[in-house]
Amino acid sequence: MAGSWLSCxxxxxxxxxxxxxxxxxxxxxxxxxxxGAVGARLLLSSVLLYAGLSKAGHAGELARIVYGYRILHPxxxxxxxxxxxxxxxxxxxxxxxxxxxxxxxxxxGGLLGAFIVAVGLAMARGIEAPCGCFSLALTxxxxxxxxxxxxxxxxxxxxxxxxxxxxCLEMDSLLG
Amino acid sequence: xxxxxxxxxxxxxxxxxAAIVAFALCLGLVMNxxxxxxxxxxxxxxxxxxxxxxxxxxxxxxxxxxxxxxxGTVVIDARSSEDFAALHLDGAVSLPVSEFSSQLPSFEKRxxxxxxxxxxxxxxxxxxxxxxxxxxxxxxxxxxxxxxEGLEGWQGAGYPVSSDRVGGK
Numbered sequence: 001m002a003g004s005w006l007s008c009x010x011x012x013x014x015x016x017x018x019x020x021x022x023x024x025x026x027x028x029x030x031x032x033x034x035x036g037a038v039g040a041r042l043l044l045s046s047v048l049l050y051a052g053l054s055k056a057g058h059a060g061e062l063a064r065i066v067y068g069y070r071i072l073h074p075x076x077x078x079x080x081x082x083x084x085x086x087x088x089x090x091x092x093x094x095x096x097x098x099x100x101x102x103x104x105x106x107x108x109g110g111l112l113g114a115f116i117v118a119v120g121l122a123m124a125r126g127i128e129a130p131c132g133c134f135s136l137a138l139t140x141x142x143x144x145x146x147x148x149x150x151x152x153x154x155x156x157x158x159x160x161x162x163x164x165x166x167x168c169l170e171m172d173s174l175l176g
Numbered sequence: 177x178x179x180x181x182x183x184x185x186x187x188x189x190x191x192x193x194a195a196i197v198a199f200a201l202c203l204g205l206v207m208n209x210x211x212x213x214x215x216x217x218x219x220x221x222x223x224x225x226x227x228x229x230x231x232x233x234x235x236x237x238x239x240x241x242x243x244x245x246x247x248g249t250v251v252i253d254a255r256s257s258e259d260f261a262a263l264h265l266d267g268a269v270s271l272p273v274s275e276f277s278s279q280l281p282s283f284e285k286r287x288x289x290x291x292x293x294x295x296x297x298x299x300x301x302x303x304x305x306x307x308x309x310x311x312x313x314x315x316x317x318x319x320x321x322x323x324x325e326g327l328e329g330w331q332g333a334g335y336p337v338s339s340d341r342v343g344g345k
Contacts, residue, residue, distance in 0.1 A: 059213070065300075079218065086203045087197060087200040089200070103193040106193035
């Protein structure tokens, strides 16, 4: 089982692609190598799971941070704080195991896109509130350009995972 | 790759995404319902700070640290005078929001000459700083800002604090 799973990475399905034997060309072959999808999945799912675990069960603290962005109407702040960590956790867990990968990547990309908009709007208004990304500490990471860049890169990983055709080390491939 | 994406049932992917979000929403609501620290679904004014007027901006700890030494900057503690005496931001003055009307005249001259008024209270969760900033703004003071994190955030970040009590910092 493990051998057949790994063969998609190291066997013909992987190496033939990276060697450029497919019609897409060498650059495209490298970009769309199955290992790329596996790496992107692991990276994006790790970030989402860590972010979700650090916030789940601490809705009160998260609500104050969400409120600090001053984007959502106050009535909706609690609802966002209650549900956001679980969206991160759900998308992260599905990406990790490779179940419904394109859909989970759409969710992850959408979530990161929403974060980018929120951070951008807050920055435009001169708000320097804590970002609430991986910590609810008031002295934790603050919103800024670095955060925008990081979320942008992660959102691109989400798009990449939506488009990537390979099914390597994924539960989806087991289920057909 | 593009052909693969075109062939893929995009509707199914989006439907899956919607299902994931719906599942996560339900999970979050259920966990919140059974959590001892659960929140009401819709925030109230008791759980969130009141909004400050649009002209009152937030200011971060670093910028306060950088600008508080400037001659035109006045840092104002909105908490009670007892809380102020116990611990306050180094160099701050006390103007309790509950005594705003009675105490403002004694600060009038200094505040009018200031170029930046920084208000704060205990923590991110308190509202006295926001209320004081709103009151000062309504009195016609310009450049009124709110130090969002409050004394708790200031102290937690390692910036200097003072105490008026004997043996205090």
